[in-house]
Amino acid sequence: MSLLVKICGLSTRETLDVALEAGADMVGFVFFPPSPRHLSLEAARKLGSRAEGRAVKVALTVDADDATLENIVETLRPDILQLHGKETTARLRDIKQKLALPLMKALPVETAADLAALPRYAGVADRILFDARAPKDATRPGGLGAPFDWHVLENLDLALPYMVSGGLNAGNVAEAVRVTRAGGVDVSSGVERTPGVKDPELIRAFIRAARATDPSSPLPAYGERSTAQRAGG
Template sequence: MTTAKICGLSTPATLDAAIRHGASHVGFVFFPASPRHVTFDKAAELAARVPGHVAKVGVFVDPEDEMLEQAIASAALDVLQLHKVTPARAAAIRARFGIELWVAVAVRTRGDLDGAHAFVGVADRILYDAKTPDSAALPGGMGLRFDWDLLDGFRHPLRWA
């Protein structure tokens, strides 16, 4: 089965369109600096529209446990997608919350891919994301791409998200 996650959904219309067109996963961003950020109340409202066969993913940047607790409770999340976390922090989150965990690895060079290996035994999936410039306003989600040719011949330690 093909999986496709549509992320950054913040309105009923965009959520409904993603589901109608076959998204297997829908993502809600819990990062206040993002223009696609949703509040816990908004996430609850949107999550209530999601049918059971579609997984709900919460997207976080170096989150505190309190934020994760509130997001999981409000949106009945099936998956946590973590950006800017260390393997130790990801392991602590997995141990505490026990739900599926995807970890983003920021990529600009072939050497950046090696960061995925540190999440074996911690994450269920790896998401390769373009590394943003140091001067960027956001740590990701900016529509940037990395050179996918970097993946040629790389042995992926985990399934892709």
């Protein structure tokens, strides 16, 4: 199966179009006010309509309440929810029951001890995202441009699909995939000029580098991706 590539924190028509044309499998939209990538519902509606049927739409939230999640789902019509806060497994079950959408749970990683919670979440989530643990004084849990020690995942035995994030860029994505054997990669700050401002050329470079990690998955021509990739499979 080809590596899945997710470009997260998209906030403009131009950069969304670049990500789609360059062959991103997943496009992420952030709904978290402290983030420089936070979207209003109206902006999300417009961007979501452009991505419809072209990539898997991911809505990223952080400890959002039911009303917020319902508004996001109604507006964006995401294919999957990314829960990036301190949501418990009970909260995941509750969300899945109410919204009937696949869930991707982000787990902060710094040392092997951080994997202790993995079995619990793997029993509920549909996909796991391993991200670098944020510093204690950080105002948001992700998108900080810092990698974690990928060797923590080196011998991971997990049947559930998983992705890696945190400090990825075109220069290190190949090594991250080699060490972690992840089925997908997720980038945000690594394709930005400044926090929250995506760079089209960095997006293209990242997707090229990610595709090059898998000889069976050459860089597609703009707009050409496999059916499996479009489905997020």
